Amino acid sequence: xxxxxxxxxxxxxxxxxxxxxxxxxxxxxxxxxxxxxxxxxxxxxxxxxxxxxxxxxxxxxxxxxxxxxxxxxxxxxxxxxxxxxxxxxxxxxxxxxxxxxxxxxxxxxxxxxxxxxxxxxxxxxxxxxxxxxxxxxxxxxxxxxxxxxxxxxxxxxxxxxxxxxxxxxxxxxx
Numbered sequence: 058x059x060x061x062x063x064x065x066x067x068x069x070x071x072x073x074x075x076x077x078x079x080x081x082x083x084x085x086x087x088x089x090x091x092x093x094x095x096x097x098x099x100x101x102x103x104x105x106x107x108x109x110x111x112x113x114x115x116x117x118x119x120x121x122x123x124x125x126x127x128x129x130x131x132x133x134x135x136x137x138x139x140x141x142x143x144x145x146x147x148x149x150x151x152x153x154x155x156x157x158x159x160x161x162x163x164x165x166x167x168x169x170x171x172x173x174x175x176x177x178x179x180x181x182x183x184x185x186x187x188x189x190x191x192x193x194x195x196x197x198x199x200x201x202x203x204x205x206x207x208x209x210x211x212x213x214x215x216x217x218x219x220x221x222x223x224x225x226x227x228x229x230x231x
Contacts, residue, residue, distance in 0.1 A: 068164045070123040070135055070172060073113045077124060080131040081109050084152035092214050093190075094150050123172070125149070125165045132156055135169040137179070144181035145173055162196045170200075174227055182225040187213035197223045 084090050085105055091098045112122055112134075119140045125133040133151040149165050151157055173179035184202055186193040190213060202223035209220040 067127055068161060068168060069126045070165065070168045071126055073109075073122060073124045073131075073134065075110065075113055077113075077131045078106055078109050080152060081105065087152075087154050089154040090150075090152055093154075095212070123169065125151070125161075125168075127156075127161065132161070133165065135165055137169065137173055137177075139183070140177065140179070143179055144183065145177070145179050146183045146185070147173075148184065158192055162193070163199055166196065166200055170225070170227075180227040182227075184223045184225075185220055186223070187211070187218040188221055189213060189216070189218050194221065197225075201225050 082102060082105065085096060085100055088098060090096065115122065119138070121137045121140070123135050124131045125135055132153050133149060136148040137145040138148065139146045147166060147169060149162055149169070151161055151165070170179075170182060173182070182202070184197055186197065188194075188207070202225045204221055205224045206222045207219055208222060210217055211220065212218070
């Protein structure tokens with residue numbers, strides 16, 4: 058999994074901070090981002106700030122959210138959910154829709170996978186995306202995820218879409 062681009066060495070994952078809220082507030086005003094990530098549009102700044110504080114202060118045994126940083130600016134977040142023994146579900150959101158399609162998601166995901174493997178001993182990663190989210194599907198496949206099922210559906214960009222589940226096993230890639 059040694060992919061290289063102009064962003065590879067510039068993207069970092071790090072803990073979230075209260076000071077990151079200014080970036081989150083901007084994302085909340087981007088209707089493309091809100092629609093793609095199921096964020097409520099026109100959310101009050103106060104409500105959004107309380108939600109962000111919860112994200113910053115969340116301490117959970119089975120969930121971790123870290124910030125994705127590019128050139129000292131928070132541009133998104135990466136999640137590990139349903140952490141159990143050696144597995145977790147990977148999710149990412151790039152908050153600035155102008156940065157979509159530039160390969161940033163791949164390197165953000167690879168950084169989070171490396172973090173999870175190194176610090177938590179995770180070797181099996183699950184992911185899920187909407188059938189119509191071609192960018193996310195291509196990203197997962199480039200990283201080495203394999204489609205394992207097509208179960209469920211939900212709204213994505215205002216339309217009902219089937220969900221596709223993927224899995225990556227680091228043990229299989231050695």
